[in-house]
Amino acid sequence: MILTLLKSRFADALSGIADDPAQLLDMIKSSQDPKFGDYQANCAMPLGKKLGQPPRDIAAQIVERLDVADFCEPPEVAGPGFINLKLKEEWLTEQVNGILVDDRLGVTPVSEPKHVVVDYSSPNVAKPMHVGHLRSSVIGDAICRILRFAGHKVTSDNHIGDWGTQFGMIIYGYKHFVDQAGYEEDPVGELARLYRLVNQLSDYHAAVNSLPDLEQKLSAAQQALTTAEAGGEPKDKSEKKQRKALRKSVSGLEQQVGSTRKIMEAVRSSPVVSSAADEH
Incomplete structure (x- = not known):
């Protein structure tokens, strides 16, 4: 959800700078080190090389056009042109409180549902079952529930196999x-x-x-x-x-x-x- 929101805002900011912003959006990722914020965008480096301008200048242009004030602290340009983003604590609190009263826990159903067949369990019916057989059943059932919750049509199949x-x-x-x-x-x-x-x-x-x-x-x-x-x-x-x-x-x-x-x-x-x- 957060990454999708960030990419949407960056797409708007990049639209007047890059010919194809979509290629740069995958460079927005979770930060590997908390001291650099929650998310980090590295798209200024390849864009600077393409435009023949210093990446830090490109990063500054992106930040100037970037509208994330409703959920992020002011973005920071660091190093050769990294854009560091830190989420606002009050915004995070609001989102968590909203999820607590949401039956779907903030998960939006998929826009294009698929028909998914999940084959699981399938114990040897000619032998006694034991607690180990529950592992596949529990995992398979969990997968089915997750997919249904996401909005997909799910057919679960317990394949008996060559029982003849x-x-x-x-x-x-x-x-x-x-x-x-x-x-x-x-x-x-x-x-x-x-x-x-x-x-x-x-x-x-x-x-x-x-x-x-x-x-x-x-x-x-x-x-x-x-x-x-x-x-x-x-x-x-x-x-x-x-x-x-x-x-x-x-x-x-x-x-x-x-x-x-x-x-x-x-x-x-x-x-x-x-x-x-x-x-x-």
Whole structure:
């Protein structure tokens, strides 16, 4: 509000000095140091250079034409041509008192409302919710309220996501692995356990199927690297770059093979889960 008001007054003051005042208005900003006032305008520097006049003289001309007496103390020209502005305390008091009795707290609705879609929350519906899920909900709801208060049309959307696959896993787990006593005592907890179990079995079978191909690729990459290194140091940048790419490929494949074997080992180390994997 204050910055908009200042820019409006400066636009009037600059209209008889600058050809395009609008380009200079962005140089009116909040002061970084309170000793220079509340706001500072630096537009006299580029304008002085353009007009071939000392910036301080240009600043003095702007101040002479500037009408801000209703809410600012007399503007001051400082340094090479800065214009320092300090707000009147009685004006600030009047504005704050007015906001206190204003239902909109001094916020004017936007002149051109937009239709805004805010997608938030979206928890995994196949798992138990916890207090952490409230973070996205609270932030999303706050954004919606702010936008509506500003005058925009807001559509809030809680996107469920790919819940078909997740519930398919739960249904499969319920049919084959449910602990009826556990389900009766804690239904949500038991369904979450079933989801994790079936997901683990799915990852296990995917790992079993992919491991031979990964090991073959790793063996080929290691052989290619061994052959390349047998030729001694790289002869040029191209060969050095190729050698580096081979090492990176070997390292990446080693990590994939290691993580794949770890998935399989986690299942095989548990007699219960291993038996389930063999049967399903």
